Amino acid sequence: xxxxxxxxxxxxxxxxxxxxxxxxxxxxxxxxxxxxxxxxxxxxxxxxxxxxxxxxxxxxxxxxxxxxxxxxxxxxxxxxxxxxxxxxxxxxxxxxxxxxxxxxxxxxxxxxxxxxxxxxxxxxxxxxxxxxxxxxxxxxxxxxxxxxxxxxxxx
Amino acid sequence: xxxxxxxxxxxxxxxxxxxxxxxxxxxxxxxxxxxxxxxxxxxxxxxxxxxxxxxxxxxxxxxxxxxx
Numbered sequence: 001x002x003x004x005x006x007x008x009x010x011x012x013x014x015x016x017x018x019x020x021x022x023x024x025x026x027x028x029x030x031x032x033x034x035x036x037x038x039x040x041x042x043x044x045x046x047x048x049x050x051x052x053x054x055x056x057x058x059x060x061x062x063x064x065x066x067x068x069x070x071x072x073x074x075x076x077x078x079x080x081x082x083x084x085x086x087x088x089x090x091x092x093x094x095x096x097x098x099x100x101x102x103x104x105x106x107x108x109x110x111x112x113x114x115x116x117x118x119x120x121x122x123x124x125x126x127x128x129x130x131x132x133x134x135x136x137x138x139x140x141x142x143x144x145x146x147x148x149x150x151x152x153x154x155x
Numbered sequence: 156x157x158x159x160x161x162x163x164x165x166x167x168x169x170x171x172x173x174x175x176x177x178x179x180x181x182x183x184x185x186x187x188x189x190x191x192x193x194x195x196x197x198x199x200x201x202x203x204x205x206x207x208x209x210x211x212x213x214x215x216x217x218x219x220x221x222x223x
Contacts, residue, residue, distance in 0.1 A: 091196050092184035150183045 007084040015080035022077060023133075026070045035066035071132070078136045082143065096150065100143035107142075108135045157216045161189045163207040178202040 029035060042060050049055040086093050111134065115127040164174050164185075171185045178185075178199060187193040188203075195203065204211040 088179075088181045090180035090184050091199060092180065092187055092193050095193060150187070154183050154186050 005083075006089065007080055009085045009087055009089070011080050012084040012086075015077045015084065019074060019077035019081050022070055022073045023137075026067070026074055029066070029070070035064045037064075039064050039066040039069070041065055074133060075136070078133070078140065082136060082140050086147070093147075096146045097143055100146055101139055103142045104135055104139035107138050156191070156194050156221055157218055158188060158191065158214055159216075160185070160203060160207070160214060163209055163214060164189075167207055169207075174203075174206065177206045 041063065043063050043065065045056070045059060045061045045063075047055060047057055048059065048061050108131070112127070112131060115124065119127050160174075164171070169177075171189070172182045175182045175185045179202075180199065184193070184195075188195055200211055200215055204214050207214065
């Protein structure tokens, strides 16, 4: 079975390294509520609502791009890492990949449903932000766990 | 679905790794098929039968549960 929608195996190591590095940096800087001032810039916003202010449309706003850039890098490197071929990508590996993807989607929405019930107001905004990356991260974790367990059972 | 890959592979004197290489899959895939944890696609089943030089229905047999 030819899978044309997967990235080549050669991008796996580098993207994995960048993903772990940037995801770690994102978590640490978010917890510290710190962003380098050199990333302060004017950006064109289609929609922007500042705290206790009116919503503005199609205007230039002042923002710090640190978190935006890190998030974009985490998403791209995460997708490259998660969806690049294994050294030998055969139908059994594809089967494990599909199974991990289904588990990740179910698990993600189970967590989201619990969060809808138990997390309220501004705290829920953090849940939505985490939800941007959670499916991808859960998929990576489930798929790597499956691969490790298959390799362990065979050795 | 039952299979007799392990028996046929032993008759041919092939290791899991050698068979995996001949049909272009990983050794883990051959192991999963032998342990009946994974049912191969029609293409892979035909490849295995060709390499092991047996008929496909000699290599794979349907079980009662496969009909439900």
